[in-house]
Amino acid sequence: MSPRNKTRQVTVGNVPLGGDAPVVLQTMTSGYTHEVDKCIAEVQKLAAAGSDLVRVAVPEKKDTDALPHILAASPVPIVADVHFHFQRALDAIEAGVHKIRLNPGNLQDRKQVLRVIAACKERGIPIRVGVNEGGIVERRDKQQRAGEKATLAQDYNANLIRLMLDKLEEYLRIFDEADYHDVVISAKSIDPRIVIDAYTAISERHDYPLHLGVTHAGPPETGRIRSIAALAALLANGVGDTIRISYAADPVFEVEDGKELLCSLGLRSRTEPELIACPSCGRIEVDLFTLVSAVRKKLAAEIDIPLKVAVMGCVVNGPGECEGADVAIFAGRGKGIIYVQGEKKQTVDESQMLEALLHECRAFAARVERGEAKLMNASVEIAPPDPLPRGDGSLPLRVV
Numbered sequence: 001m002s003p004r005n006k007t008r009q010v011t012v013g014n015v016p017l018g019g020d021a022p023v024v025l026q027t028m029t030s031g032y033t034h035e036v037d038k039c040i041a042e043v044q045k046l047a048a049a050g051s052d053l054v055r056v057a058v059p060e061k062k063d064t065d066a067l068p069h070i071l072a073a074s075p076v077p078i079v080a081d082v083h084f085h086f087q088r089a090l091d092a093i094e095a096g097v098h099k100i101r102l103n104p105g106n107l108q109d110r111k112q113v114l115r116v117i118a119a120c121k122e123r124g125i126p127i128r129v130g131v132n133e134g135g136i137v138e139r140r141d142k143q144q145r146a147g148e149k150a151t152l153a154q155d156y157n158a159n160l161i162r163l164m165l166d167k168l169e170e171y172l173r174i175f176d177e178a179d180y181h182d183v184v185i186s187a188k189s190i191d192p193r194i195v196i197d198a199y200t201a202i203s204e205r206h207d208y209p210l211h212l213g214v215t216h217a218g219p220p221e222t223g224r225i226r227s228i229a230a231l232a233a234l235l236a237n238g239v240g241d242t243i244r245i246s247y248a249a250d251p252v253f254e255v256e257d258g259k260e261l262l263c264s265l266g267l268r269s270r271t272e273p274e275l276i277a278c279p280s281c282g283r284i285e286v287d288l289f290t291l292v293s294a295v296r297k298k299l300a301a302e303i304d305i306p307l308k309v310a311v312m313g314c315v316v317n318g319p320g321e322c323e324g325a326d327v328a329i330f331a332g333r334g335k336g337i338i339y340v341q342g343e344k345k346q347t348v349d350e351s352q353m354l355e356a357l358l359h360e361c362r363a364f365a366a367r368v369e370r371g372e373a374k375l376m377n378a379s380v381e382i383a384p385p386d387p388l389p390r391g392d393g394s395l396p397l398r399v400v
Protein backbone atom coordinates (compact mmCIF):
# COMPACT_ATOMS: atom_id res chain seq x y z
CA MET A 1 0.00 0.00 0.00
CA SER A 2 1.30 3.43 -0.93
CA PRO A 3 0.68 6.32 1.44
CA ARG A 4 -2.44 8.35 0.63
CA ASN A 5 -1.94 11.23 -1.77
CA LYS A 6 -2.28 14.47 0.09
CA THR A 7 -5.21 16.37 -1.40
CA ARG A 8 -7.00 19.54 -0.37
CA GLN A 9 -9.72 18.98 2.17
CA VAL A 10 -13.35 19.98 1.78
CA THR A 11 -16.11 19.53 4.34
CA VAL A 12 -19.43 17.92 3.51
CA GLY A 13 -21.73 18.76 6.43
CA ASN A 14 -19.76 17.32 9.34
CA VAL A 15 -17.73 14.92 7.18
CA PRO A 16 -14.20 15.97 6.14
CA LEU A 17 -13.25 14.71 2.69
CA GLY A 18 -9.70 14.69 1.33
CA GLY A 19 -6.50 15.74 3.06
CA ASP A 20 -5.77 13.41 5.95
CA ALA A 21 -9.43 12.42 6.46
CA PRO A 22 -10.35 8.72 6.19
CA VAL A 23 -11.69 7.61 2.81
CA VAL A 24 -15.38 8.52 2.78
CA LEU A 25 -17.92 5.90 1.71
CA GLN A 26 -20.98 7.09 -0.15
CA THR A 27 -23.91 5.80 -2.13
CA MET A 28 -27.06 7.06 -3.80
CA THR A 29 -30.72 6.39 -3.19
CA SER A 30 -32.51 4.37 -5.86
CA GLY A 31 -36.05 5.71 -5.31
CA TYR A 32 -37.74 9.03 -6.06
CA THR A 33 -36.61 11.87 -3.84
CA HIS A 34 -40.09 13.45 -3.86
CA GLU A 35 -41.54 10.33 -2.24
CA VAL A 36 -40.44 11.78 1.05
CA ASP A 37 -41.17 8.96 3.49
CA LYS A 38 -39.68 6.28 1.25
CA CYS A 39 -36.64 8.45 0.55
CA ILE A 40 -36.06 9.11 4.24
CA ALA A 41 -36.37 5.38 4.99
CA GLU A 42 -33.83 4.59 2.26
CA VAL A 43 -31.39 7.28 3.44
CA GLN A 44 -31.63 5.99 7.00
CA LYS A 45 -31.12 2.38 5.89
CA LEU A 46 -28.02 3.31 3.88
CA ALA A 47 -26.60 5.38 6.72
CA ALA A 48 -27.20 2.50 9.15
CA ALA A 49 -25.39 0.17 6.74
CA GLY A 50 -22.31 2.43 6.97
CA SER A 51 -22.60 5.07 4.24
CA ASP A 52 -20.95 8.31 5.39
CA LEU A 53 -22.82 10.41 2.80
CA VAL A 54 -25.96 9.76 0.77
CA ARG A 55 -26.70 11.34 -2.61
CA VAL A 56 -30.19 11.94 -3.92
CA ALA A 57 -31.27 12.90 -7.43
CA VAL A 58 -33.21 16.15 -7.80
CA PRO A 59 -34.43 16.26 -11.41
CA GLU A 60 -37.65 18.15 -10.64
CA LYS A 61 -38.88 20.91 -8.38
CA LYS A 62 -40.93 18.43 -6.36
CA ASP A 63 -37.60 16.70 -5.55
CA THR A 64 -35.89 19.84 -4.25
CA ASP A 65 -39.12 20.68 -2.37
CA ALA A 66 -38.68 17.37 -0.52
CA LEU A 67 -35.12 18.15 0.55
CA PRO A 68 -35.85 20.06 3.79
CA HIS A 69 -37.78 17.03 5.15
CA ILE A 70 -35.05 14.61 4.05
CA LEU A 71 -32.28 16.78 5.49
CA ALA A 72 -34.10 17.04 8.81
CA ALA A 73 -34.41 13.26 9.10
CA SER A 74 -31.03 12.19 7.71
CA PRO A 75 -28.29 11.04 10.09
CA VAL A 76 -25.64 11.76 7.44
CA PRO A 77 -24.91 14.69 5.09
CA ILE A 78 -26.94 14.77 1.86
CA VAL A 79 -25.54 15.40 -1.61
CA ALA A 80 -27.86 16.70 -4.34
CA ASP A 81 -27.32 15.24 -7.81
CA VAL A 82 -28.06 17.84 -10.48
CA HIS A 83 -28.15 17.47 -14.24
CA PHE A 84 -29.33 19.95 -16.85
CA HIS A 85 -31.34 22.33 -14.62
CA PHE A 86 -29.21 24.83 -12.76
CA GLN A 87 -32.30 26.08 -10.93
CA ARG A 88 -32.50 22.67 -9.21
CA ALA A 89 -28.95 23.21 -7.95
CA LEU A 90 -29.90 26.65 -6.58
CA ASP A 91 -33.05 25.20 -4.95
CA ALA A 92 -31.03 22.36 -3.40
CA ILE A 93 -28.45 24.80 -2.03
CA GLU A 94 -31.24 26.97 -0.64
CA ALA A 95 -32.75 23.87 1.01
CA GLY A 96 -29.44 23.29 2.82
CA VAL A 97 -27.84 20.29 1.11
CA HIS A 98 -24.25 19.63 2.07
CA LYS A 99 -22.76 19.11 -1.39
CA ILE A 100 -23.75 19.42 -5.04
CA ARG A 101 -22.86 17.01 -7.81
CA LEU A 102 -22.72 18.91 -11.05
CA ASN A 103 -21.54 18.18 -14.56
CA PRO A 104 -20.95 21.68 -15.98
CA GLY A 105 -21.15 20.20 -19.48
CA ASN A 106 -24.84 19.51 -18.87
CA LEU A 107 -25.66 23.14 -18.08
CA GLN A 108 -26.55 25.48 -20.87
CA ASP A 109 -23.99 28.19 -20.34
CA ARG A 110 -21.20 29.45 -18.21
CA LYS A 111 -23.39 32.03 -16.46
CA GLN A 112 -25.50 29.23 -14.97
CA VAL A 113 -22.41 27.45 -13.69
CA LEU A 114 -21.17 30.72 -12.15
CA ARG A 115 -24.50 31.25 -10.37
CA VAL A 116 -24.29 27.77 -8.82
CA ILE A 117 -20.66 28.38 -7.83
CA ALA A 118 -21.59 31.72 -6.22
CA ALA A 119 -24.41 30.12 -4.22
CA CYS A 120 -22.14 27.29 -3.03
CA LYS A 121 -19.37 29.74 -2.15
CA GLU A 122 -21.74 31.81 -0.05
CA ARG A 123 -22.77 28.74 1.95
CA GLY A 124 -19.44 26.91 2.03
CA ILE A 125 -20.79 23.92 0.10
CA PRO A 126 -18.44 21.79 -2.03
CA ILE A 127 -19.23 20.78 -5.60
CA ARG A 128 -18.29 17.53 -7.28
CA VAL A 129 -17.30 18.17 -10.83
CA GLY A 130 -17.70 15.04 -12.89
CA VAL A 131 -16.87 13.75 -16.31
CA ASN A 132 -18.32 10.42 -17.40
CA GLU A 133 -17.34 8.29 -20.36
CA GLY A 134 -21.00 8.12 -21.42
CA GLY A 135 -21.45 11.88 -21.67
CA ILE A 136 -17.99 13.02 -22.68
CA VAL A 137 -18.54 13.53 -26.39
CA GLU A 138 -19.91 17.00 -27.30
CA ARG A 139 -23.70 16.93 -27.77
CA ARG A 140 -24.66 20.33 -29.16
CA ASP A 141 -21.90 21.31 -31.60
CA LYS A 142 -22.15 18.79 -34.47
CA GLN A 143 -18.75 19.60 -35.95
CA GLN A 144 -17.00 19.23 -32.60
CA ARG A 145 -18.91 16.02 -31.96
CA ALA A 146 -17.78 14.53 -35.28
CA GLY A 147 -14.16 15.50 -34.54
CA GLU A 148 -14.20 13.97 -31.06
CA LYS A 149 -15.76 10.75 -32.37
CA ALA A 150 -13.13 10.51 -35.11
CA THR A 151 -10.35 10.94 -32.56
CA LEU A 152 -11.83 8.28 -30.28
CA ALA A 153 -12.09 5.87 -33.21
CA GLN A 154 -8.30 5.93 -33.59
CA ASP A 155 -7.20 4.84 -30.11
CA TYR A 156 -10.25 4.76 -27.90
CA ASN A 157 -8.77 4.35 -24.41
CA ALA A 158 -5.87 6.78 -24.70
CA ASN A 159 -7.93 9.43 -26.51
CA LEU A 160 -10.86 9.03 -24.14
CA ILE A 161 -8.63 9.74 -21.15
CA ARG A 162 -7.17 12.78 -22.93
CA LEU A 163 -10.68 14.02 -23.75
CA MET A 164 -11.85 13.49 -20.17
CA LEU A 165 -8.85 15.44 -18.86
CA ASP A 166 -9.35 18.26 -21.39
CA LYS A 167 -13.03 18.66 -20.50
CA LEU A 168 -12.37 18.40 -16.81
CA GLU A 169 -9.69 21.07 -16.99
CA GLU A 170 -11.97 23.27 -19.07
CA TYR A 171 -14.55 23.01 -16.26
CA LEU A 172 -11.94 23.56 -13.57
CA ARG A 173 -10.86 26.82 -15.21
CA ILE A 174 -14.38 28.17 -14.59
CA PHE A 175 -14.07 27.28 -10.90
CA ASP A 176 -10.55 28.72 -10.70
CA GLU A 177 -11.61 31.98 -12.30
CA ALA A 178 -14.44 32.22 -9.77
CA ASP A 179 -11.81 31.66 -7.05
CA TYR A 180 -13.79 28.66 -5.81
CA HIS A 181 -11.75 25.66 -4.71
CA ASP A 182 -14.14 23.44 -2.72
CA VAL A 183 -14.08 21.02 -5.60
CA VAL A 184 -14.15 17.22 -5.67
CA ILE A 185 -13.35 15.53 -8.99
CA SER A 186 -14.69 12.37 -10.59
CA ALA A 187 -13.89 10.78 -13.96
CA LYS A 188 -15.90 7.62 -14.38
CA SER A 189 -15.98 4.93 -17.01
CA ILE A 190 -17.41 1.45 -17.27
CA ASP A 191 -13.90 0.11 -18.02
CA PRO A 192 -11.70 -0.38 -14.93
CA ARG A 193 -8.53 0.21 -16.98
CA ILE A 194 -9.78 3.64 -18.05
CA VAL A 195 -10.86 4.45 -14.50
CA ILE A 196 -7.40 3.55 -13.16
CA ASP A 197 -5.54 5.52 -15.83
CA ALA A 198 -7.85 8.54 -15.74
CA TYR A 199 -7.73 8.98 -11.95
CA THR A 200 -3.99 8.34 -11.89
CA ALA A 201 -3.47 11.07 -14.50
CA ILE A 202 -5.73 13.49 -12.61
CA SER A 203 -3.98 12.81 -9.30
CA GLU A 204 -0.64 13.66 -10.94
CA ARG A 205 -1.96 17.01 -12.20
CA HIS A 206 -4.36 18.23 -9.47
CA ASP A 207 -4.63 18.20 -5.72
CA TYR A 208 -8.42 18.28 -5.53
CA PRO A 209 -9.92 15.34 -3.61
CA LEU A 210 -11.04 12.48 -5.86
CA HIS A 211 -14.37 10.67 -5.89
CA LEU A 212 -13.70 7.17 -7.26
CA GLY A 213 -16.23 5.07 -9.08
CA VAL A 214 -16.86 2.73 -11.99
CA THR A 215 -20.05 3.81 -13.69
CA HIS A 216 -22.85 1.53 -14.92
CA ALA A 217 -21.04 -1.50 -13.54
CA GLY A 218 -24.16 -3.68 -13.70
CA PRO A 219 -25.62 -5.97 -11.03
CA PRO A 220 -23.37 -7.04 -8.14
CA GLU A 221 -22.71 -10.41 -9.77
CA THR A 222 -20.87 -8.77 -12.66
CA GLY A 223 -20.25 -5.26 -11.36
CA ARG A 224 -18.45 -6.29 -8.19
CA ILE A 225 -15.20 -7.44 -9.79
CA ARG A 226 -15.23 -4.58 -12.31
CA SER A 227 -15.64 -2.02 -9.50
CA ILE A 228 -13.27 -3.53 -6.97
CA ALA A 229 -10.53 -4.09 -9.59
CA ALA A 230 -10.41 -0.36 -10.33
CA LEU A 231 -11.02 1.03 -6.87
CA ALA A 232 -8.65 -1.34 -5.09
CA ALA A 233 -5.82 -0.59 -7.53
CA LEU A 234 -6.26 3.16 -7.06
CA LEU A 235 -6.70 3.07 -3.29
CA ALA A 236 -3.68 0.78 -2.89
CA ASN A 237 -1.73 3.38 -4.85
CA GLY A 238 -2.81 6.15 -2.47
CA VAL A 239 -5.34 7.65 -4.91
CA GLY A 240 -8.92 8.40 -3.85
CA ASP A 241 -10.67 10.29 -1.06
CA THR A 242 -14.23 9.01 -1.38
CA ILE A 243 -15.71 5.98 -3.13
CA ARG A 244 -19.05 5.02 -4.51
CA ILE A 245 -19.64 1.54 -5.86
CA SER A 246 -22.54 1.55 -8.36
CA TYR A 247 -24.76 -1.49 -8.83
CA ALA A 248 -28.01 -2.09 -10.65
CA ALA A 249 -29.46 -3.33 -7.35
CA ASP A 250 -30.41 -2.17 -3.87
CA PRO A 251 -27.69 0.38 -2.97
CA VAL A 252 -27.22 -1.28 0.40
CA PHE A 253 -25.03 -3.78 -1.52
CA GLU A 254 -22.90 -0.84 -2.67
CA VAL A 255 -22.38 0.17 0.95
CA GLU A 256 -21.65 -3.36 2.14
CA ASP A 257 -19.08 -3.98 -0.59
CA GLY A 258 -17.54 -0.52 -0.21
CA LYS A 259 -17.15 -1.09 3.51
CA GLU A 260 -15.56 -4.49 2.95
CA LEU A 261 -13.15 -3.01 0.40
CA LEU A 262 -12.06 -0.23 2.76
CA CYS A 263 -11.69 -2.67 5.69
CA SER A 264 -9.76 -5.16 3.55
CA LEU A 265 -7.29 -2.45 2.55
CA GLY A 266 -6.94 -1.23 6.14
CA LEU A 267 -8.54 2.11 5.27
CA ARG A 268 -11.43 1.67 7.70
CA SER A 269 -11.63 -0.10 11.03
CA ARG A 270 -13.90 -3.08 11.11
CA THR A 271 -16.87 -2.73 13.44
CA GLU A 272 -18.63 -5.99 12.65
CA PRO A 273 -17.62 -9.67 12.77
CA GLU A 274 -15.19 -10.95 10.18
CA LEU A 275 -15.66 -14.47 8.88
CA ILE A 276 -12.81 -16.55 7.49
CA ALA A 277 -13.80 -19.80 5.85
CA CYS A 278 -12.04 -22.39 3.75
CA PRO A 279 -13.29 -22.95 0.20
CA SER A 280 -13.75 -26.69 0.86
CA CYS A 281 -12.12 -29.41 -1.24
CA GLY A 282 -11.93 -33.17 -1.66
CA ARG A 283 -10.89 -33.57 1.99
CA ILE A 284 -14.11 -32.11 3.33
CA GLU A 285 -16.13 -34.37 5.59
CA VAL A 286 -18.91 -32.04 6.78
CA ASP A 287 -21.48 -29.84 5.03
CA LEU A 288 -19.25 -26.77 5.20
CA PHE A 289 -21.14 -24.46 2.83
CA THR A 290 -24.38 -24.72 4.80
CA LEU A 291 -22.49 -24.18 8.06
CA VAL A 292 -20.61 -21.11 6.74
CA SER A 293 -23.76 -19.52 5.33
CA ALA A 294 -25.63 -20.00 8.61
CA VAL A 295 -22.70 -18.70 10.70
CA ARG A 296 -22.43 -15.58 8.51
CA LYS A 297 -26.10 -14.72 8.87
CA LYS A 298 -26.17 -15.31 12.62
CA LEU A 299 -22.99 -13.32 13.27
CA ALA A 300 -24.31 -10.38 11.22
CA ALA A 301 -27.58 -10.44 13.15
CA GLU A 302 -26.27 -11.02 16.66
CA ILE A 303 -22.70 -9.76 17.14
CA ASP A 304 -21.76 -6.10 16.80
CA ILE A 305 -18.06 -6.16 17.59
CA PRO A 306 -15.28 -7.05 15.08
CA LEU A 307 -14.95 -10.62 16.27
CA LYS A 308 -12.83 -12.74 13.91
CA VAL A 309 -14.36 -16.16 13.34
CA ALA A 310 -12.83 -19.00 11.32
CA VAL A 311 -14.73 -21.96 9.92
CA MET A 312 -12.35 -24.53 8.42
CA GLY A 313 -13.14 -27.86 6.81
CA CYS A 314 -10.25 -29.99 8.08
CA VAL A 315 -6.95 -30.02 9.93
CA VAL A 316 -4.76 -29.30 6.86
CA ASN A 317 -5.03 -25.51 6.88
CA GLY A 318 -7.45 -25.25 9.77
CA PRO A 319 -5.04 -24.73 12.65
CA GLY A 320 -3.00 -22.03 10.88
CA GLU A 321 -6.07 -20.04 9.90
CA CYS A 322 -7.69 -20.57 13.27
CA GLU A 323 -4.64 -19.10 15.03
CA GLY A 324 -5.54 -15.73 13.57
CA ALA A 325 -9.15 -15.92 14.75
CA ASP A 326 -10.86 -15.19 18.04
CA VAL A 327 -13.26 -18.10 17.71
CA ALA A 328 -12.57 -21.00 15.37
CA ILE A 329 -13.89 -24.36 14.38
CA PHE A 330 -12.24 -26.97 12.26
CA ALA A 331 -14.27 -29.89 11.21
CA GLY A 332 -13.65 -33.42 10.03
CA ARG A 333 -15.19 -36.86 10.04
CA GLY A 334 -18.56 -35.53 11.20
CA LYS A 335 -17.17 -33.62 14.16
CA GLY A 336 -16.00 -30.09 14.89
CA ILE A 337 -13.36 -28.86 17.32
CA ILE A 338 -13.93 -25.34 18.64
CA TYR A 339 -11.18 -23.03 19.87
CA VAL A 340 -11.46 -19.63 21.54
CA GLN A 341 -8.23 -17.68 21.18
CA GLY A 342 -6.20 -20.86 21.02
CA GLU A 343 -7.90 -22.63 23.90
CA LYS A 344 -9.71 -25.82 22.93
CA LYS A 345 -13.27 -25.51 24.20
CA GLN A 346 -15.41 -28.29 22.76
CA THR A 347 -15.55 -31.20 20.34
CA VAL A 348 -19.07 -31.57 19.01
CA ASP A 349 -20.99 -33.63 16.46
CA GLU A 350 -21.72 -32.06 13.09
CA SER A 351 -25.38 -31.51 14.00
CA GLN A 352 -24.29 -29.32 16.96
CA MET A 353 -21.51 -27.36 15.26
CA LEU A 354 -23.55 -24.24 14.44
CA GLU A 355 -25.12 -23.82 17.85
CA ALA A 356 -21.91 -24.67 19.71
CA LEU A 357 -19.85 -22.23 17.63
CA LEU A 358 -22.42 -19.45 18.09
CA HIS A 359 -22.55 -20.16 21.82
CA GLU A 360 -18.77 -19.65 22.04
CA CYS A 361 -18.97 -16.50 19.86
CA ARG A 362 -21.70 -14.98 22.04
CA ALA A 363 -19.87 -15.90 25.26
CA PHE A 364 -16.56 -14.48 24.04
CA ALA A 365 -18.21 -11.28 22.71
CA ALA A 366 -19.85 -10.79 26.12
CA ARG A 367 -16.45 -11.19 27.81
CA VAL A 368 -14.94 -8.60 25.46
CA GLU A 369 -17.79 -6.19 26.19
CA ARG A 370 -17.23 -6.67 29.96
CA GLY A 371 -13.52 -5.94 29.48
CA GLU A 372 -12.49 -9.48 30.48
CA ALA A 373 -10.98 -10.37 27.10
CA LYS A 374 -9.46 -8.59 24.12
CA LEU A 375 -10.11 -9.18 20.44
CA MET A 376 -7.29 -10.64 18.33
CA ASN A 377 -4.96 -11.67 21.10
CA ALA A 378 -1.73 -12.21 19.16
CA SER A 379 -0.38 -14.96 21.42
CA VAL A 380 -2.82 -17.57 20.11
CA GLU A 381 -1.21 -20.84 19.03
CA ILE A 382 -3.08 -23.94 17.97
CA ALA A 383 -1.32 -27.27 17.52
CA PRO A 384 -2.94 -29.43 14.84
CA PRO A 385 -4.87 -32.34 16.33
CA ASP A 386 -4.05 -35.86 15.21
CA PRO A 387 -6.15 -36.84 12.25
CA LEU A 388 -8.93 -39.29 12.96
CA PRO A 389 -8.58 -42.72 11.33
CA ARG A 390 -10.83 -43.45 8.37
CA GLY A 391 -13.21 -46.40 8.32
CA ASP A 392 -10.51 -48.57 6.70
CA GLY A 393 -8.02 -47.71 9.45
CA SER A 394 -5.88 -45.47 7.19
CA LEU A 395 -5.07 -41.93 8.18
CA PRO A 396 -5.99 -38.86 6.14
CA LEU A 397 -3.22 -36.40 5.32
CA ARG A 398 -1.17 -35.73 8.45
CA VAL A 399 -0.17 -32.17 9.17
CA VAL A 400 3.50 -31.70 9.95
Ligand code: SF4
Binds near residue numbers: 279317
Ligand atom coordinates in the same frame (compact mmCIF):
# COMPACT_ATOMS: atom_id res chain seq x y z
S1 SF4 B 1 -9.21 -26.49 5.17
FE1 SF4 B 1 -9.22 -28.64 4.56
S2 SF4 B 1 -11.21 -28.95 3.60
FE2 SF4 B 1 -10.88 -26.76 3.67
S3 SF4 B 1 -9.99 -26.32 1.68
FE3 SF4 B 1 -8.29 -26.56 3.13
S4 SF4 B 1 -7.71 -28.72 2.89
FE4 SF4 B 1 -9.75 -28.51 1.96
